[in-house]
Amino acid sequence: MSVTTVIRNAHIVTMDEQRRELTGSVVLEGNRITAVGDEPADLPERATIIDGRGCLLTPGLVNTHHHLYQWMTRGHAAHLDLFHWLVTLYPRWSELTRDTAYTAAIASLVRLAATGCTTTTDHHYVFPRHGDKGARADMLGSEIPAAAAIGMRFHPPRGSMDLGRSQGGLPPDSLVEPLRDILAASEKALTEWHDASPGSMLRIGLAPCSPFSASADLMRETAAPARDYGARLHTHLSETREEVEFCRSNLGGSPLDYVAELGWTGPDVWFAHAVHLEDREIVLLADTRTGVAHCPTSNARLGAGIARLRDLVRAGVPVGLGVDGAASNEGTSLIEEVRHALLFARARDGAAALTARQALELATLGGARVLGRANDIGSIEEGKLADLALWRMDTLPHSGIDDPVVALVMGAAPPLERLIVDGRIIVENGEVTTVDAEKAAKVVLTAQLVMARGHNG
Numbered sequence: 001m002s003v004t005t006v007i008r009n010a011h012i013v014t015m016d017e018q019r020r021e022l023t024g025s026v027v028l029e030g031n032r033i034t035a036v037g038d039e040p041a042d043l044p045e046r047a048t049i050i051d052g053r054g055c056l057l058t059p060g061l062v063n064t065h066h067h068l069y070q071w072m073t074r075g076h077a078a079h080l081d082l083f084h085w086l087v088t089l090y091p092r093w094s095e096l097t098r099d100t101a102y103t104a105a106i107a108s109l110v111r112l113a114a115t116g117c118t119t120t121t122d123h124h125y126v127f128p129r130h131g132d133k134g135a136r137a138d139m140l141g142s143e144i145p146a147a148a149a150i151g152m153r154f155h156p157p158r159g160s161m162d163l164g165r166s167q168g169g170l171p172p173d174s175l176v177e178p179l180r181d182i183l184a185a186s187e188k189a190l191t192e193w194h195d196a197s198p199g200s201m202l203r204i205g206l207a208p209c210s211p212f213s214a215s216a217d218l219m220r221e222t223a224a225p226a227r228d229y230g231a232r233l234h235t236h237l238s239e240t241r242e243e244v245e246f247c248r249s250n251l252g253g254s255p256l257d258y259v260a261e262l263g264w265t266g267p268d269v270w271f272a273h274a275v276h277l278e279d280r281e282i283v284l285l286a287d288t289r290t291g292v293a294h295c296p297t298s299n300a301r302l303g304a305g306i307a308r309l310r311d312l313v314r315a316g317v318p319v320g321l322g323v324d325g326a327a328s329n330e331g332t333s334l335i336e337e338v339r340h341a342l343l344f345a346r347a348r349d350g351a352a353a354l355t356a357r358q359a360l361e362l363a364t365l366g367g368a369r370v371l372g373r374a375n376d377i378g379s380i381e382e383g384k385l386a387d388l389a390l391w392r393m394d395t396l397p398h399s400g401i402d403d404p405v406v407a408l409v410m411g412a413a414p415p416l417e418r419l420i421v422d423g424r425i426i427v428e429n430g431e432v433t434t435v436d437a438e439k440a441a442k443v444v445l446t447a448q449l450v451m452a453r454g455h456n457g
Helices: 068-073 082-095 098-114 138-148 179-193 218-228 240-249 255-261 279-288 294-303 309-315 334-350 356-370 404-410 437-455
Strands: 002-015 021-029 032-038 047-053 055-060 061-063 119-122 151-154 157-160 206-207 231-237 269-273 291-294 317-321 387-392 414-423 424-428
Touching: 002 068, 002 157, 002 387, 021 157, 032 279, 047 151, 055 356, 061 334, 061 356, 068 082, 068 098, 082 151, 082 240, 098 119, 098 138, 098 424, 119 138, 138 179, 138 231, 157 179, 179 218, 218 231, 231 255, 240 255, 255 279, 269 279, 279 309, 291 309, 294 334, 294 437, 309 317, 309 334, 317 334, 356 387, 356 404
Parallel strands: 002 047, 002 055, 061 119, 119 151, 157 206, 206 231, 231 269, 269 291, 291 317
Antiparallel strands: 002 021, 021 032, 055 387, 387 414, 414 424
16 A cells, blocks of 8 residues: 655746646655645545645656765865866776775765755766776666665666777777677676666666767667667766867867767757857757756866856757766765756856746756656656655745745755655655765775775775
8 A cells, every 4th residue: 555645835936838827735655756736635644744834845856867886085186177087086997896896886975865866877987997807887887776775766877988098089098898798798788777667766878988088889789789778878978178189170060069979869868068069060959958967066176167058948958967076076965056057157148048947947957857857857747756856945045035946046055854756755854864974974985995995995
């Protein structure tokens, strides 16, 4: 028998087709929303009642780009641009193991949940060789149980690199894989874990890392199995001017020109960053319904630039938000990305570039569209999955701001009263309830010491 939960008296931002906002109730039966606005007269006596007075109820936030493993190297290479940052950190990442990957995933996911995230991706492309025979650890097999333990909806595309330095790529040869091994591992991941059902908690994609670490053969041959399984494709693209120049000099065109020739556009594809785009490229993304994961904090931290968010949104490109890895965004706060998306867009293109409600839409319905889940999540509507964030808006930092959406987006990050994923409460009064966060913090410190010893030894 499913549990009935009722959230009463909150200001509700539905993100439905009419973008309705109202004060009332939302009723959940099990993992589905069954009523929005008015409560049915026949509620069961044992329904769980949550008083949302003084709160703002939004759809759960959707994180469209991340690297969970990077939690282990937060604060490193703090003053470097992307290429030098990568060169500095690749040796540290070569020390990753299944255990440290699990530890990093727990820590990253706890932080995401505490900042309103109900669905996240993870682009894991580092598979170090360990042992005499050079066996590679199954990092996805570590991260998937971490997401399940916390209770988050998980969309991890299996990443890959096959162009090491000896072949003109950026990563060290020890971190790249042979094409045949990548294709076999990708097929295995799709076969074992991908769940395409409407209520899925786990969907796998495929994600060669970038034009300077993935060959044309890898890009081309990865697309076919993903599409056979109805899975999505993901990669980094046009993050820095140096990348654009590299592609023009070595690959015959811009990064988008290059991947488009390989079949990498369409509604099943999304790109991380897309900072440096020409007008014609924005038109191409819009026409093909190719998505973008906008990562404003990471782009600023690495000095990559500010994406043309206003132009992407106005053109109709599907855009979501991403925190990116914790080594380029130590805050790892998805609600903070909403604020930064708004502020950076206005810094670039003026005060009319983006509204508070548009910024919130990017993090909810926008992210759901990018991941192909708009029929399931991203808005508060009858029949949709019960992924919700209840924000407390009556504390001092927000008291007196009449518009609760402006308060949420433009003010300080508010306390998270509840986070509900698939009908289950996983955050209560700002604390993740499904795992021990304090224990996780201590395990992270131990794991970092182990990695440091391996790197120095």
